[in-house]
Amino acid sequence: MVSYNDLKAVLLASIQTDLPALCALNDHLADHPEISGQETETCRTLTGLLRERGYRVETPFAGLPTAFRAVLGPDTHSHKIAILTEYDALPELGHACGHCLSGSISLLAALVLGPLQDRLDADIHLVGTPMEEDIGGKALMVKQGIFAPYDMAMMVHLYDQNLLAPKLLAMDSFLYTFHGRPAHASNAPWEGRNALNGAMLMLHAMDMLRQHVKPDVRMHSVIRNGGEAPNIVPEEATAEVYVRALDRVYLNDVIRMVDDCARGAAIATQTTWEKSATAEPYDNLVPNRTGLESLEEVFRDLGLPLNGDPSIIFGSSDVGNVSFVCPTFHPCLQVVDRGVAIHTRAFASAMKTERAHRALADGAALIACQIARIFSDPQRIRGLKEDFHPGTP
Secondary structure (H helix, E strand, O other), X not given: OOOHHHHHHHHHHHHHHHHHHHHHHHHHHHHOOOEOOOOHHHHXXXXXXXXXXXXXXXXXXXXXXXXXXXXXXOOOOOEEEEEEEOOOEEOOOEOOOOHHHHHHHXXXXXXXXXHHHHHHOEEEEEEEOOOOOOOOHHHHHHHOOOOOOOOEEEOOEEEOOOEOOOXXXXXXXXXXXXXXXXXXXXXXXXXXXXXXXXXXXXXXXXXXXXXXXXXOOEEEEEEEEOOOOOOEOOOEEEXXXXXXXXXXHHHHHHXXXXXXXXXXXXXXXXXXXXXXXXXXXXXXXXXXXXXXXXXXXXXXXXXXXXXXXXXXXXXXXXXXXXXXXXXXXXOEEEOOOOOOOOOOHHXXXXXXXXXXXXXXXXXXXXXXXXXXXXXXXXXXXXXXXXXXXXXXX
């Protein structure tokens, strides 16, 4: 059996060797953020570095122009592992979700694991997954069956605390568009049917629904368009709605309730309505007992305290979709003081600090050592497979 401790020593030494180059990469990405679907130069930078290190790179990948998959060697080992790589930024805020650092962590982990593929009998694939902040690149890949062949997938997210796994809410996002009939709002309002009233009444109905859904449910919305002028009865109005819950099955029930809010609002205002998705559905994160036990040991081995509150709801991510088709791990690593929230300018400004560079090394070690610990031990490999129960929150 391959010695995990020997593998760990090699991995940690290799991380320190490659760390300066990856810190420079992270800082470059932080200075040149590209929003979801427009990560062209970022993808080119990442794949260029991988090609220099001998990887075969496929891009575009899975029909996504800014996605990629990088493979080192003949790709003929018994096991296959996907290291997920995020790199899209937020409008106006840049890398306020830390994807420049998360992506660099994934790349560093892949680089140090590559030479150990034979010893682990595992192919390490680096999968570039764009558009996490928008339509969900990983969710689109799941629909195509991209992750079905993998024995495991993993990435690290940055946060204000260390967690084995964050509470990810399943999420659906829709446009609810109401259609009415225009009329002069003063001269003959009775001839009109007010689409804006339909959209507003739907949102009021959702507010009344909140007291009758489980505490983990989140419903938030904005009016995207509400008419052209005050003296014209609005012919069309659109509400964009996000609905989230801890469990995908229950979320589907809540969506049916929200649809009833739209249906009732349309009846009351004598309008019609239609619904369209604005992104792929995001699923909750399915836990894997064997993998989480191993990951807890890795945190301890690396001297990283699990100082977070696992009961706090983190948000939503398309990594949850991956967890429905293969064992998937998404630990969080502290890079800012407690209370500094993601998706803020303060979080974005922390991406090039010395603390961020330390987190780059720690995050790569988390991924690399988790993979080495599991795939150097046949019993853990069996446990990983036996504990995979897709769809069980």
